[in-house]
Amino acid sequence: MRVIKEITKYAPNSIFVSLVFGGLAGVVYTGLIPILLIGIEDLVNANQSGNTAVVLGIQVSNVALAGLFLALCFAILIFRVLSQTILLKASFLFATSFRKKLYEKVLASKLDKLEDTGSARLINALTTDINNIVAGGQSAPVLFINLITIFGMLMYVWVVNSAVFYFLIIALLIGVVTYQIPLILAGNYFTRSREWRDKLQASFEALSYGTKELKVNKTLRQDFFQSELLKAEEKVKDYSTKSNIVYSITGNYGEMICFLVIGTVVFAYSNYQQISNSQLISVVMIMLYLTGPIAALLSAIPSIMQAAISYRKLDILYDELQSEGFAVDVKKQTSWQTLQLRDVVYQYEKSPFFVGPVNLSISKGELVFLVGGNGSGKSTLSKLTSLFYKPTSGALYFDDVQVEDANVNGFRQGIFTIFTDYYLFKKIGSIDENDHQEINEVNRLIADFELAHKVEYTGSGFSQTSLSDGQRKRLALISAIYEDKELYLFDEWAADQDPEFRERFYRHILPMLRAKNKAVLVVSHDDRFFDVADKLIFMETGQVIEQREHQHRNLNAS
Numbered sequence: 001m002r003v004i005k006e007i008t009k010y011a012p013n014s015i016f017v018s019l020v021f022g023g024l025a026g027v028v029y030t031g032l033i034p035i036l037l038i039g040i041e042d043l044v045n046a047n048q049s050g051n052t053a054v055v056l057g058i059q060v061s062n063v064a065l066a067g068l069f070l071a072l073c074f075a076i077l078i079f080r081v082l083s084q085t086i087l088l089k090a091s092f093l094f095a096t097s098f099r100k101k102l103y104e105k106v107l108a109s110k111l112d113k114l115e116d117t118g119s120a121r122l123i124n125a126l127t128t129d130i131n132n133i134v135a136g137g138q139s140a141p142v143l144f145i146n147l148i149t150i151f152g153m154l155m156y157v158w159v160v161n162s163a164v165f166y167f168l169i170i171a172l173l174i175g176v177v178t179y180q181i182p183l184i185l186a187g188n189y190f191t192r193s194r195e196w197r198d199k200l201q202a203s204f205e206a207l208s209y210g211t212k213e214l215k216v217n218k219t220l221r222q223d224f225f226q227s228e229l230l231k232a233e234e235k236v237k238d239y240s241t242k243s244n245i246v247y248s249i250t251g252n253y254g255e256m257i258c259f260l261v262i263g264t265v266v267f268a269y270s271n272y273q274q275i276s277n278s279q280l281i282s283v284v285m286i287m288l289y290l291t292g293p294i295a296a297l298l299s300a301i302p303s304i305m306q307a308a309i310s311y312r313k314l315d316i317l318y319d320e321l322q323s324e325g326f327a328v329d330v331k332k333q334t335s336w337q338t339l340q341l342r343d344v345v346y347q348y349e350k351s352p353f354f355v356g357p358v359n360l361s362i363s364k365g366e367l368v369f370l371v372g373g374n375g376s377g378k379s380t381l382s383k384l385t386s387l388f389y390k391p392t393s394g395a396l397y398f399d400d401v402q403v404e405d406a407n408v409n410g411f412r413q414g415i416f417t418i419f420t421d422y423y424l425f426k427k428i429g430s431i432d433e434n435d436h437q438e439i440n441e442v443n444r445l446i447a448d449f450e451l452a453h454k455v456e457y458t459g460s461g462f463s464q465t466s467l468s469d470g471q472r473k474r475l476a477l478i479s480a481i482y483e484d485k486e487l488y489l490f491d492e493w494a495a496d497q498d499p500e501f502r503e504r505f506y507r508h509i510l511p512m513l514r515a516k517n518k519a520v521l522v523v524s525h526d527d528r529f530f531d532v533a534d535k536l537i538f539m540e541t542g543q544v545i546e547q548r549e550h551q552h553r554n555l556n557a558s
C-alpha cells in the first residue's frame with residue numbers, strides 16, 4: 001500500500017476535483033435523454049406550436065427545451081474537459097514525482113538489495129509500470145462519468161416504470177456477475193504478460209551487453225535467441241494477445257447484454273407486464289442511449305486492470321528496495337587514523353557464501369594488498385571495508401568510533417572506490433566548473449597519463465568517456481587523485497593496463513597516495529608488485545587466512 005499513499009500524496013485535490021467534474025458531467029449527461037423524450041412527446045402531441053422560432057436562420061421547435069438541451073451539451077463538454085485535463089495534469093505530475101521518488105529510493109537503497117533486484121526490474125518499473133498507472137489513472141474519469149450516467153439513467157427508468165427498473169437491475173446484475181469470469185481470466189493473462197516483460201527486459205540487456213559473445217558463438221547465439229529472447233517475446237505476445245482478446249470478447253458481451261435486455265423488454269416483457277407504448281418507447285430509448293456509456297465503461301476497464309497489476313508490481317519493488325536508513329546530512333569524517341574491522345561477518349541473503357569473521361586494520365599512510373583466488377571473497381570484503389555492505393555481525397571502527405547508521409554517510413564521504421564495474425561520470429565531483437586552475441591541473445594529469453590526444457577536461461567534464469577500458473580506468477584514477485579522499489580502494493585496477501602503466505600504478509601512484517597519508521586497499525593478483533605493500537592479506541573461501549607485514553617503506557613517490 002506504500003505506492004497508493006505516494007499516489008494520493010501528489011495531487012489529492014486534483015483527483016477529488018476531477019472526480020467532482022466527472023460526476024457533474026455524468027449527471028448532466030443523464031439529463032439529456034429526458035429532455036429529448038419530452039421534445040419527442042411534444043412533437044407527437046403537436047404541443048410545440050407557438051413555441052417555434054428561427055435561430056440563425058434555422059427553424060427550431062420548442063425553443064426553451066432546445067436551449068436547455070444546447071446548454072447541457074456545452075456543460076457536458078466543459079465538465080468533461082475540466083475533469084480530464086485536471087486528471088491528466090495530476091497523472092503526469094504523479095509520473096514525474098514518483099519517478100523522482102524511485103530515483104531517491106534507489107540512491108538510498110542497500111547495495112546488496114539493489115544487486116538482487118537487478119536493473120531489468122528497475123527499468124520496467126520506471127517505464128512500463130509507471131506509464132500503465134498513468135494510463136489507468138487517465139481512464140478513471142471515463143469510468144466515473146459513465147458510472148454516474150448509467151446510474152442516473154436507471155433512476156429515470158424507475159421514474160418511468162418501476163417494474164421495468166427492477167427487471168433491468170436483475171438483468172444487469174446477471175451481466176455484471178458473468179462479466180467477472182472473463183475479467184479474471186484476462187487479468188491473469190495480463191499478470192503473466194507483465195512478468196514475462198521483466199524477463200524480456202533482462203534479455204534486452206543480455207543482447208545489448210553480450211553482443212560480442214553472441215556474434216562469435218553460433219550455438220550460444222541460437223540458444224539465447226530461441227530459448228530466451230524469442231521465448232520471452234512469444235510469451236509476452238501470447239499473454240498480451242490472449243488478455244486483449246478476452247477483454248474484447250468481454251466488451252462485446254457487455255454491449256450485447258444491453259441489446260438482449262432491450263429485445264427482452266420489447267418482445268417478451270410487454271406480454272407479461274403492463275407497460276404503455278410511451279413508457280416502452282422511453283425505456284427502449286434509454287437503453288439504446290445507455291449502450292454508449294456501457295461501451296465506454298467497458299473499454300476503460302482493461303487499462304484500469306493493467307494499472308492495478310503494475311501498481312502491485314511497483315508496490316512489491318518499492319518495499320524490496322529497502323532503505324539503508326542511514327542519516328544523510330552528516331558531516332564528512334576525515335580525522336581518523338586507523339580503520340579496524342572487528343569480528344566482521346557478512347552473509348549473502350541469496351547465497352550460502354559468507355565472509356568472516358574478519359579482524360584487520362588499515363591505517364592512513366599504509367598500503368594494504370588483498371590477495372586470494374577467484375571467489376575467495378575479496379570484493380565482498382572490499383564492499384564491507386568501503387561501507388557499501390553492512391556487516392551481518394561484528395563492526396567497523398574508525399579509531400574508537402564505531403560505524404553506525406548515524407555516522408556512516410560521514411565516513412563514506414572520505415572514501416573513493418574503483419571496483420571492476422566502475423562507472424565513469426563525466427564530471428569530477430570536487431571540481432568547480434569555473435575553477436580554471438584546477439581544470440588546468442586535471443589536464444596536466446591527463447597528459448601525464450598519456451591521454452591528452454584523446455580527452456580534455458573542461459568546465460562540463462571530460463570531453464569524452466567512450467574510451468578503451470584501460471583508458472577509462474585511467475580517467476577514473478585521475479578522478480580518484482583529484483577527489484582527495486582518506487581511504488582508497490582499487491579492485492583489480494591494473495588488470496586492464498599495459499605493463500608500463502601497471503608498473504607506474506604500483507611503483508609510483510600507489511606510493512604517492514601513501515606518501516600523501518592516504519589509507520590504500522588494493523585487490524591484486526600481481527605478485528610481481530607485492531613488495532610495494534606494507535601489508536598483505538590473504539583470503540580463502542571467505543576467510544582471512546594470513547596477514548603478512550612488510551617492514552620496508554622506502555619506496556619513492558612520484
Ligand SMILES: Nc1ncnc2c1ncn2[C@@H]1O[C@H](COP(=O)(O)OP(=O)(O)OP(=O)(O)O)[C@@H](O)[C@H]1O
Pocket residue numbers: 115116348349350351353372373374375376377378379380381
Ligand atoms: N551479489 C551477490 N549475491 C549473492 N552472492 C554473491 C554476490 N556476489 C558474490 N557472491 C558470492 O560471494 C562469493 C565471493 O565473491 P567475491 O566477488 O567477493 O569474490 P572475489 O574474491 O572478489 O572473486 P574474483 O577474484 O573472481 O573477483 C561468490 O563466489 C558468490 O558465491
